[in-house]
Amino acid sequence: MSGDSSGGAGRQDRLYQDLARSLLHELAAGKYLVGDRLPAERELALQFNVSRPTVREAIIALEVQGLVEVRVGSGAYVRRHPGKDDLPGFNLSAFELTEARLLFEGEAAALAATQASDEEIEEIAGLVQAIAAENRDPKGKEQADRAFHLAIARATRNGAVYEAIERLWALRETSPESALLHEKARLANIKPVVDEHTAVLAALRARDAAAARSAMRTHLAAVLDSLLFATEERAIAEARAAAQQKRSRYSAES
Amino acid sequence: MSGDSSGGAGRQDRLYQDLARSLLHELAAGKYLVGDRLPAERELALQFNVSRPTVREAIIALEVQGLVEVRVGSGAYVRRHPGKDDLPGFNLSAFELTEARLLFEGEAAALAATQASDEEIEEIAGLVQAIAAENRDPKGKEQADRAFHLAIARATRNGAVYEAIERLWALRETSPESALLHEKARLANIKPVVDEHTAVLAALRARDAAAARSAMRTHLAAVLDSLLFATEERAIAEARAAAQQKRSRYSAES
DNA sequence: ACCTCTTTTTGGTAATGCCAATTTCCATGT
DNA sequence: ACATGGAAATTGGCATTACCAAAAAGAGGT
Structure with a gap:
């Protein structure tokens, strides 16, 4: 052998x-x-x-x-038993992670709209371009997407906000089930939708906090949708219903 | 060889x-x-x-x-350099941590208002009582306060949200400067203001997401205020001005 | 210039061999 | 019997070699 x-x-x-x-x-x-x-x-x-x-x-x-x-x-x-911390988000479903991102990154976008420097906004603009390019490549790894979201988190000028959001992304990449689901979603839905990213960018440029929050939430609500779409298991169907409820709240916000 | x-x-x-x-x-x-x-x-x-x-x-x-x-x-x-993240929250000031809490816990409260079970809300009610009791004791360690906030995070039923918020609290306790500043703030301000916690609880009971978010943000904006009050250093004065800006945004929300 | 196919580079694992630190266990002496 | 010493077995530490597969780099054709 x-x-x-x-x-x-x-x-x-x-x-x-x-x-x-x-x-x-x-x-x-x-x-x-x-x-x-x-x-x-x-x-x-x-x-x-x-x-x-x-x-x-x-x-x-x-x-x-x-x-x-x-x-x-x-x-x-x-030496010791794996604590909750050691299984980094082992039990965190892709739904939970994305929902958390929706809540947190929405606020981050709003704060970034008031805090970001012109240079940072232009950097973000460049990343939107990169996302568009990445989308044309079927093998794209959402590298630019990640960079886009983290750049916004950084533009808040708040290290705690940045770290929290970075951690959510790390968990997403670590969690096996999460990775699997995102993969399925990608195959089904494909494009991380450039338009939604552009909307966020426009709000940042306008220094409009409310618009930035709204655009980011809209974007991530769409991601949540694609996750639900990628799921057929009955067990998840319940979560789906619950999430549906939640989503209605998201859009009712702005 | x-x-x-x-x-x-x-x-x-x-x-x-x-x-x-x-x-x-x-x-x-x-x-x-x-x-x-x-x-x-x-x-x-x-x-x-x-x-x-x-x-x-x-x-x-x-x-x-x-x-x-x-x-x-x-x-x-x-991926990243050693030292920044390895000693968690090294350069995270109390301001940053509290600001992040304001953003994230506000959303958590809103979500909890729609997701929490009756039992969880009653548990939170008990913690409000505990906070009141803790306030009467000058040696109180804000144990109940922490439990209150984490209970709300848990009531979101979203593990990712809970973990993120728990981490912010952990960082607050770890960071030396943060602990010091909070201590000064406590001595100056005294009461972690029961009223504000009660307002959050009322909103949860009413299942009013917007009100819960607003009440939580008001509460944490007050904490931010007390931090600023407890600071005299000139170096921080600048941050104070910046934060002042931000705060105006917070209250303009709700 | 651009796309395609081949070659090279680079990580992923297996398999084997031997050394050194521990542990086990038995023989020996008291 | 008990303790003690030392060989033998066990176990981790590293080195080597070999080959596969993914990715990048280069060569070739269009």
Whole structure:
């Protein structure tokens, strides 16, 4: 079996992350208590059918997060249990993240409208162009989209606001389910709609806080819509109804 | 040299940590800027005279901490610099934190007004009582105040919203300058004003989102005021003027 | 100039081998 | 019996080699 990569069902990225997540789940499930020793690297490699280097990488990931302590010649020991903070937004659905963005980034846009420098606004204008360009490329990674939103957050001149919003984006990228859903939404809906971004930009240029908030909320409400569209599971249908309620509130605002 | 371990002068532990530290220093020194690509794994292995697996481990350590982003077939790119985010909320002033709370918690209150269960609202009512009691005790630690705000965040039923707001509180408690300033504000102002909390509660009971947002913003605008009042430093005077501007916006809202 | 196909570069993992730190356990001496 | 010392087994630490797949760079044709 040299090179399971061939038969191993084409996994492209970060096998160690999958393993780390699995171990994390086992920890959270109480399979290993604080002070317990994890199985040996060689054993884990067998159990999970991966190579030892991969196991090492996964354990290092846990070690860096302070979850386990590795003692040479002895083993890896559980230091503490994954707290709510450690599973960064593990249970945060794409809906929750986007709803939070709707609320927070709306306010950020409003504040940015009164705080942003001309240079910052022009930078944002450039990013709108970049989004348009990115949209023409079917493989675009929404890199410009992210930059656009973060630039606005930065233009608030409030580090706490920026950090909070940046964190929401980080969670979105981390959360597996979230990533999956966004991918589906992208395939279905495609374009992150340049018009909506342009509207936000126009409000910023006009230094109109209320308009900026409204435009940003409209944009993110559309994103929320696309997420709902990308979902067929019945379980989510309930959330859909609830979100529908909420959305009606959003548009009623402005 | 195969197996530097033999001649390598008894290194027992974590070669990858040494490497990660070295890279961290280079990052901090500005050798690689945000967005830059790190040298290839094979190249770093040569430069530092270690094996590629070790380089991978070090890069994974950086990746887990969010310092770099690894793209398959391309390389490892700098995401952010060490030090800004690693010591959470380093340069976040009490003003910034409170302003962010004003924006975010206002929205949270509005959402909570439509989402909270009756039980949750009664729990919040109990916390208002607790705040009143805490006020009578000069040694009160604003424990109830914190619980009040977090309960509202939780009542949004949105984990992302809750986590973001909880983080702002955590930062407030961590940041030394922030704590100091809040202390001064407390001594000067005394009561965390029960009336304002009561107003928020009333709006929640009425399920009036707009009123809840308004009441919460009024409350936090008052906190912001007390912070400004507690400040005499000239350096802050400028920020004060800027904040004054912002505040006028806040009250103009609602 | 522009698009396309090939080559090179770069990360992803596997597999193997050996060293060093610990631990286990048994033999030995008291 | 008990303690002690040391070999043997266990376990992590790193190095090497090899090959695949994704991405970037370059060559070639249009």
